[in-house]
Amino acid sequence: MADGTLWIGTRTFSSWSLRGWLAVRLAGLAVEEVVIPLDQPETKARIAEVSPSGMVPCLAYRGALVWDSLAIAEFCAELAPGLWPSELRARAHARAIAAEMHAGFRGLRSAMWMNLDARFAHQAAGRQRTPEALADIARVETIWRTTRARFADGGPYLFGERFTLADAFYAPVATRFATWRPELAEDSWSYVRTVLDHPLLRDWYAAAASEPPAWKTAKYMTIPK
Ligand SMILES: N[C@@H](CCC(=O)N[C@@H](CS)C(=O)NCC(=O)O)C(=O)O
CATH class of the missing domain: 1.20.1050.10 (Glutathione S-transferase Yfyf (Class Pi); Chain A, domain 2)
Incomplete structure (x- = not known):
């Protein structure tokens, strides 16, 4: 059973999510991973429901709520000091x-x-x-x-x-x-x-490769002229 939830953005694009996710995985925390696709009409509202800063990654773990990749990294390092x-x-x-x-x-x-x-x-x-x-x-x-x-x-x-x-x-x-x-x-x-x-x-990378095409929006897929 999961001890918490890690909310992340689209794996293909979300660099801060990758940092937070790596920290959580290195620490071996049992969390459910929930992807909130970036750059969609509902993105901001969905993130705001879970993250006080309005940004991902955000981690809920055994009563602690931690947003921001660096805070998540330090939290994970307290639980798993070898990080x-x-x-x-x-x-x-x-x-x-x-x-x-x-x-x-x-x-x-x-x-x-x-x-x-x-x-x-x-x-x-x-x-x-x-x-x-x-x-x-x-x-x-x-x-x-x-x-x-x-x-x-x-x-x-x-x-x-x-x-x-x-x-x-x-x-x-x-x-x-x-x-x-x-x-x-x-x-x-x-x-x-x-x-x-x-x-x-x-x-x-493997999980990112199976993300739906609808998440691959022009904002990230094309270079401005
Ligand atoms: N300083 C934050 C930055 C987090 C951040 O910029 N996250 C982006 C996704 S990579 C975000 O949530 N953007 C909100 C949005 O796209 O609406 C951290 O280190 O976690």
């Missing part, structure tokens, strides 16, 4: 890069939105390489490279052998890079491949 790196300095660094992602990267997010169902044609995708998006991409690459050099100890993820909440916060960026194919250094592509190959990412 952040165990060493103090590594954990501080992991929290800092997750918070940086949560608070910023607007240039990347608005120009190269998450769409698991598209590989945008090179020319059209190129128009979205705005200076702001390119600056954000450079910062992401620096974060990945410096974090892994300091903490990964040869392991495949940001902090080594284990996929942590820091990887969860950057997982939607890995999907964006697969969709938009910006110029990246080989070590960045290697990390993208590693993240997308994680069993939870494979599960999320």
Whole structure:
């Protein structure tokens, strides 16, 4: 029996939902997953019924109501302490890069939105390489490279052998890079491949692939002229 509910947006498009869902799944919480399709006439009303912020993801678990992906991640880490790196300095660094992602990267997010169902044609995708998006991409690459050099100890993820909440916060960026194919250094592509190959990412992609065509709205499926 489920101990709660996790409300998420359309899996194909909802990057914040992916972060919250990864945290919940890494913590092993038994929750019912309810998808509220984004960009539909009833979307805002349906989210408002469950989430005080009017946004997903939102988690109800054993009497606690937690909205916002970062709050969900911290809640899950309290229930399952191994979700952040165990060493103090590594954990501080992991929290800092997750918070940086949560608070910023607007240039990347608005120009190269998450769409698991598209590989945008090179020319059209190129128009979205705005200076702001390119600056954000450079910062992401620096974060990945410096974090892994300091903490990964040869392991495949940001902090080594284990996929942590820091990887969860950057997982939607890995999907964006697969969709938009910006110029990246080989070590960045290697990390993208590693993240997308994680069993939870494979599960999320598989569930996204079975979403109804009516949820794939023009707002997310087409690049503005
Ligand atoms: N800061 C929030 C952002 C959540 C957010 O922007 N969610 C989007 C979906 S990805 C949403 O609920 N949008 C409402 C709508 O589309 O009506 C978080 O970290 O959870």
